[in-house]
Amino acid sequence: MSATLRLSRRRFLQVLAGAAGALVVGVRADAAGDDGAPLELLGDDYSQVGPFVRIEPDGRVIIGARAPDMGQGTRTALPRIIAEELDADWARVTVLGMPLGVEDDGGKPRFVYGDQSAGGSTSIPQAWQDLRQAGAAARWLLVQAAARRWNVPAASLRTEANTVIAADGRRAGYGELAADAARIDLPRQPLPLKAPAQYRLVGKPAWNVDARDIVTGALPFAIDQTFAEALVAVIARCPYLDGSLAEVDDAEALKVKGVVKVLPLPGPDPALAVGVQPLAPGVAVLATDTWAALQGRDRLKLVWKPGMRASESTAALEQQALDKLAGEPTQRARDDGDFAKLFKLGRKIQADYFVPYVAHATMEPMNCLALVEADHATVIAPTQTPERAFEVVQRLTGLAASQIEIRFPRIGGGFGRRLEDDYVAEAVLLAKAVGKPVKLMWTREDDFTHDVYRPCGVHRMSAATDRRRRIIAWRHQLASASKRNGRGGAGQQWTSEIYPDDLPAGLVANLQYDWYALDSGVTRGNWRAPAHVSNAFATQSFLDEIAVALKIDPLKLRLELLGAPRPLPYRSHGGPVLDTGRLANVLRLAAARIGWDQRRTNGHGLGIACHFTFGGYAAHAFEVSVENERLLIHRAVCAVDVGRAINPLGLEAQMMGGTIDGLSTALNLAITVKDGQVQQKNFPDYPLARMADMPREVEVHIVESEADPSGAGEIGIPSVAPALANAVYAATTVRVRRLPLMAELKRLL
Amino acid sequence: MQQQPLQAPPPPSEIRPEPKRDGIDVVINGERFRHYGDPAMPLLWYLRDVLRLTGSKYGCGIGACGACTVLVDGQAMRSCVTPVSALKDRHVTTVEGLADAQGNLHALQQAWIDEDVAQCGYCQAGQLMAAADLLKRKPDPSDDDIDTIANLCRCGTYPRIRKAIKRAAAALKEGKA
DSSP, rough: OOOHHHHHHHHHHHTTTTOOSSSEEEESSSSGGSSSGGGSOOOOOOOOOSEEEEEOOTEEEEEEESOOOSSOOOOHHHHHHHHHHHHHOOGGGEEEEOOOEEEEEEEEEETTTTTOOOOOOHHHHHHHHHHHHHHHHHHHHHHHHHHHHHHHOOOOOOEEEEEOOOSSSSSEHHHHHHHHHTTSSOSOOOOOOOGGOOOOTSSOOOOOTTHHHHHHHHOOOGOOOOOOTTTEEEEEHHHHHHHHEEEEEOOOHHHSEEEEEEEEEOOOOOTOOOTOOSSSSSSEEESSSSSHHHHHHHTEEEEEETTTTOOOOHHHHHHHHHHHHTTTEEEEEESSOOHHHHHHEEEEEEEEEEOOBBBBOOOOOOOEEEEEEETTTEEOOSSSOHHHHHHHHHHHHHHOGGGGGEEOOOSSSOOTTGGOHHHHHHHHHHHHHHHEEEEEEOOOOOOOOOOHHBBOOOEEEEEEETSSOOOOEEEEEEEEEEEETTTTTTGGGGGOOTTTTTTTBBSSSSSEEEEEEOOOSSSOOOSHHHHHHHHHHHHHHHHHHHHHHTTTOHHHHHHHHSSSSEEEEESSSTTTTEHHHHHHHHHHHHHHHHHTTSSSOOOOEEEEEEEEEEEEEEEEEEEEEEEEEEEEEEEEEEEEEEESOSSSHHHHHHHHHHHHHHHHHHOOOEEEEOOTTTTTOOOOGSSOOOOOHHHHHEEEEEEOSSSOOOOOSSTTSSHHHHHHHHHHHHHHHHOBBSHHHHHHHHOOO | OOOOOOOOOOOOOOOOOOOOSSSSEEETTEEEEEEOTTTSSSSSHHHIIISSSOSOOOOOOSEEEEEEEEEEEEEEGGGOOOBBBTTTTOEOOOOOGOTTTTOOOOHHHHHHTTTTTOOTTTTHHHHHHHHHHHHHSSSSOOHHHHHHHOOOOOOOOOOHHHHHHHHHHHHHHHHOO
């Protein structure tokens, strides 16, 4: 099978050679129907059958989930992939979150369970490559054990629901075979995998394995955990983008009952990457409980000195962008044909689009529990990048790989914020300094004012059309502050901002993508489907403007532009190809579901948009009206093709949630800067959508596909904002080119 | 058998009231606790740091997001802005106390599982407590009634929360019929 052939031998051995016995804390897989007994009640008498599977004598199968689950569903989906190839009985599967699997390999860490981070929508496609093999290998061991016991060829045996069955009808449960299986060496080469027709779990709906513990309040997030004697730390961080601490008076803070210590923390070292060290200098208050620490922090008398960025403002940054766009680009990311010549010849259309900085606002604020001893460190953190957290701990403690334990329980939202491990660095520095375990807490104000914000930008779009109403020239100029924050040198900054193979590249013969570097003191980072969200807003809004100018139906324009179904090369993350047919298919599906061809006469407008991100294809269509300055979203439709859906119920949730995240952000959210400080402090300044603001239903349509699965955590966002703006135009003839949309719409109405 | 003479017990030499005790009595999930710390401490930190009941979550500290929602005498309240001093002798229910004493899930908890509501799950305890308060007041809630729940969910689970509330309302009605 193709997947088997694609898995390299090195990768295969790397995954299967992991250390045994490292599974921790978890719950039963069939949360909806069991008694929810915690892991402590599970026996110690188990057999380790390959690195991801344990089997108890009673036949209960325990499967490790290696990647962080921040709501995207990996703790359910990854073990399902293993269980499928293992032929496990899902009703008797318990899922356990694995800690980071790391071993010392000649002075370098070796991550023995494969990639345990969660970002870039990669958990599912990676699992499809190596965790199917892990499941097949565990099954192979059990089959070998049965073959030896019965003295029959392994090839004559089959498996079904935790049982090995012989040709003559003899049966042995996995529980009976596990002890023997655990003594057999793992196979030396990749094993054949199931044909899709044999799937019992993949493609069927699976309920969240943590559901019961979530609704009873029993599930411990990192923020809910502590160690005996741990001190709670809160940090007063510099409010300026690049300021420093001038004076500290901690006398009043130390008088608060429960406050134990006040400690300064250094600011970031420019030689190190963002995300492996504190984001800002600060003063930590350590206390016996959170309330005491917060009161202590309130009583600190601090004088902060503004730095070079003291005069930065959102307005000045926008002016800088407009000035830059009038000059030469920092980087020409793509240059096809002869844009300048064709642009002169055709009918010209131009528009500028404005996208603000936005914050992550994860519901669980940053936090970290750290214990640092002379020969051991344990860190429990809500991180998307446990490998990076390990590197932070190792750098700050100098401990060996075997002395560092990184745990990452279920995470209260990630959205890219937790790709950075600044809070891990803070907690480890404090734990080292006080010689006691430290439980670091961030308040919501800390979170809003010290994030790694999604880059703001100004997009200047230019196109020309010919007499046959075809687009003959296209230029996308983007001025943004790169989320690389300087990492990799000046020549690399554009790579995270504009992707050379994003559409309409390959569809318009004369095309330029130009990037202009903005200078900003705001620290930038990854925000769910990073640059795709901003770029799709500009591209898909502009396509609508072209359709209006040419008096062509916006759906027809898109379909004609995509043309015949064919693969286009796509060299950025999510490639190697982009299939125009799959994109056209989700567009048609979304259009059909919203009733695109049925004219609305009641003041309602329809808008549509589509995008390709990280291997997935999505289209959104909305029906809206504007009444008395209120925008009403009557229907929200999303069509998605991520290849084979491992868990359709989880995929639907991701698309529903992505649609709402996209709407919430597009409608009302922006981070602004004034006098070198972020102005938003808490939810009233950054009004995330509440239930009443959102459509009552998001109609999600999943394309059935045999293609290898891609991740679904991010594809639900990019086409939302442009589809919404296009719908608003259809309803009102007001074109909104600036996000957040509501403020601009009210200004324009 | 020897007869005891009928005699009144001697009067006590002095009658004293019970000594005044420090702290604030609060009933949490049916059990009485006494808080001896700062009376201004918000209930949320008393629950989380002192009692180690961590189901109620910190989200904003200003009563804006609802992740800390609990019931006080049956009414939804934001525990992050409710000082323990305001809770003397009042009955607090947290998500840990939503199921009955035998561990049978509340209809809302079961509906939350059945509708597969939770994504990250962090806000859901607060959502459940807000929904419990709603169903008490409106056993058959309309969509507009459900819209009055103003708790934030960053993952965007609102459509499934809506379905789960309706499912729980139907289950409770059926249970009573």
